[in-house]
Amino acid sequence: MSNGSDSPMTNVSSSSDGPAVEFRNVSMNFNGKEVLRDFSFKIEREEAVCILGRSGVGKSVTLKLIVGLLQADSGAICIETEDITRANEDQLSRVRRKMGFLFQSAALFDSFTIFDNLALPLRRFNPGKREEEIQSTVRDALRQVGLENDKLKMPAALSGGMKKRAGLARALVMNPEILLVDEPSSGLDPITASEIDDLLLKFKQERHTTMVIVTHDIRGAKRVADKLAVIDDAALVAFGTAADLQSSENETVRKLLES
Amino acid sequence: MISFLEGAGELILFAMATCRRALRPPYEWRQLAVNLAEIGWRSLPLLLASGFAVGLVTVLHTRSTLVRFGAEALIPSLQSDSFFNELGPLLTGLLVAGRAGAGIGAELANMRVTEQIDAIETFSIDSLNFLVVPRVVACMIALPILTTFVDFAGLVGGFIGERFNSGMSILLYTTQAFQTVEMANFIPPTLKTIVFGWIIGTVACFFGYTINEGSVGVRRASTNSVVVSSLLIILSDVILVKLIFFFYPEQAL
Numbered sequence: 001m002s003n004g005s006d007s008p009m010t011n012v013s014s015s016s017d018g019p020a021v022e023f024r025n026v027s028m029n030f031n032g033k034e035v036l037r038d039f040s041f042k043i044e045r046e047e048a049v050c051i052l053g054r055s056g057v058g059k060s061v062t063l064k065l066i067v068g069l070l071q072a073d074s075g076a077i078c079i080e081t082e083d084i085t086r087a088n089e090d091q092l093s094r095v096r097r098k099m100g101f102l103f104q105s106a107a108l109f110d111s112f113t114i115f116d117n118l119a120l121p122l123r124r125f126n127p128g129k130r131e132e133e134i135q136s137t138v139r140d141a142l143r144q145v146g147l148e149n150d151k152l153k154m155p156a157a158l159s160g161g162m163k164k165r166a167g168l169a170r171a172l173v174m175n176p177e178i179l180l181v182d183e184p185s186s187g188l189d190p191i192t193a194s195e196i197d198d199l200l201l202k203f204k205q206e207r208h209t210t211m212v213i214v215t216h217d218i219r220g221a222k223r224v225a226d227k228l229a230v231i232d233d234a235a236l237v238a239f240g241t242a243a244d245l246q247s248s249e250n251e252t253v254r255k256l257l258e259s
Numbered sequence: 260m261i262s263f264l265e266g267a268g269e270l271i272l273f274a275m276a277t278c279r280r281a282l283r284p285p286y287e288w289r290q291l292a293v294n295l296a297e298i299g300w301r302s303l304p305l306l307l308a309s310g311f312a313v314g315l316v317t318v319l320h321t322r323s324t325l326v327r328f329g330a331e332a333l334i335p336s337l338q339s340d341s342f343f344n345e346l347g348p349l350l351t352g353l354l355v356a357g358r359a360g361a362g363i364g365a366e367l368a369n370m371r372v373t374e375q376i377d378a379i380e381t382f383s384i385d386s387l388n389f390l391v392v393p394r395v396v397a398c399m400i401a402l403p404i405l406t407t408f409v410d411f412a413g414l415v416g417g418f419i420g421e422r423f424n425s426g427m428s429i430l431l432y433t434t435q436a437f438q439t440v441e442m443a444n445f446i447p448p449t450l451k452t453i454v455f456g457w458i459i460g461t462v463a464c465f466f467g468y469t470i471n472e473g474s475v476g477v478r479r480a481s482t483n484s485v486v487v488s489s490l491l492i493i494l495s496d497v498i499l500v501k502l503i504f505f506f507y508p509e510q511a512l
Binding site: 064067093097104107109 | 370373374375379383
């Protein structure tokens with residue numbers, strides 16, 4: 001992730017194909033509250049970035065802006081050079097196919113089995129795909145998160161950690177270029193949270209997926225992310241490697257790193 | 260007053276968006292089947308029991324009055340007239356609004372709170388098309404079918420009541436019950452429940468889909484779905500009855 005402004009902490013890595021995600025002077029208000037102010041940054045391809053900050057500063061909003069679930073009031077958001085800020089449904093649909101999203105609550109469909117939760121996007125985007133192929137893809141995805149024996153269970157029958165793993169498998173089943181993860185460790189015990197981090201790390205290394213992870217867990221963030229970004233008071237106050245952030249004089253950044 | 264008008268405007272826009280989506284592929288046949296089973300099949304026991312009970316009670320109440328005038332022979336035809344024309348459709352509409360409407364409102368509101376609707380959108384699936392249209396269409400298909408079952412359950416209840424009171428045979432009861440029934444008594448009142456189904460589905464989906472206020476929102480969506488759809492069913496019934504009388508003037512006599 002690199003700040004689009006002229007901050008001394010700017011770290012723009014060049015790529016021939018352009019950044020995976022770019023925010024240009026994005027501002028957003030939510031229910032009368034300023035959530036993002038003149039927000040600019042770039043996330044390079046295959047980079048894993050963790051977004052940190054206090055609750056309610058706009059971390060999850062940033063993820064929802066990337067996937068087009070929310071619209072910015074001003075500025076531009078580009079996904080692999082395609083501006084989605086004023087995109088129509090068809091354009092958004094094309095861009096979203098490049099992304100996987102693990103929601104904070106996993107957001108598994110209650111009325112579907114775990115298998116059907118994963119099969120839904122496969123069936124939708126590959127109408128010509130044979131059922132055996134879909135079954136095989138789902139089985140592989142569930143095996144990678146250790147849930148191959150739970151595919152016929154309903155989400156209500158799973159523990160919090162299992163739901164997160166199922167949600168991660170669903171986010172990855174379409175083999176996305178960009179994985180968005182909202183609070184992977186929330187509501188989980190430290191061991192389970194660490195297992196989720198292990199899975200993210202594994203997918204990052206094996207698939208070279210660009211990752212944008214919103215988290216409060218600084219230890220997990222340091223393990224998984226190439227770079228950390230800190231949002232405070234509706235602005236990006238720091239970003240860079242964990243080592244870069246150690247020298248930050250921003251109070252929020254120091255408190256986060258010490259936590 | 261302004262917020263009421265805003266709400267009404269949003270509901271109308273939502274209904275229009277749903278109608279547009281319903282005509283546009285992809286058609287969610289699987290979702291439609293699932294919702295038909297939930298709204299139609301699973302409502303059937305409640306509706307059959309209610310129709311039977313109301314049919315029985317109607318006979319018990321009307322009998323004493325008709326006997327006073329020596330008109331107890333009219334009980335079967337009175338029973339069929341009242342059920343086919345009004346009791347069956349209205350009872351079905353209000354009961355489905357209570358059972359399925361509350362369920363739809365609560366389910367969608369819960370999906371909104373737990374980000375399941377957002378998750379559907381991230382798969383580039385039109386959530387209106389995937390979640391709302393099948394529920395609305397399922398209500399529209401289920402209501403006339405359920406109404407027919409309620410009509411007949413009411414007649415059975417009426418027969419049981421009459422059998423215990425006067426010992427009337429089933430042959431005489433059915434002969435007299437269907438003596439005055441014409442297609443105009445049965446088809447238009449039954450088909451008007453398609454409108455009731457549209458109201459229940461649209462109103463319940465609107466509140467469930469748009470309210471996002473945690474568990475309080477789920478409760479509010481559920482309550483509003485039942486209250487508003489029941490009210491609109493009763494109001495639309497007046498208009499629809501007037502329309503039926505306009506197209507079938509003999510019904511008004």
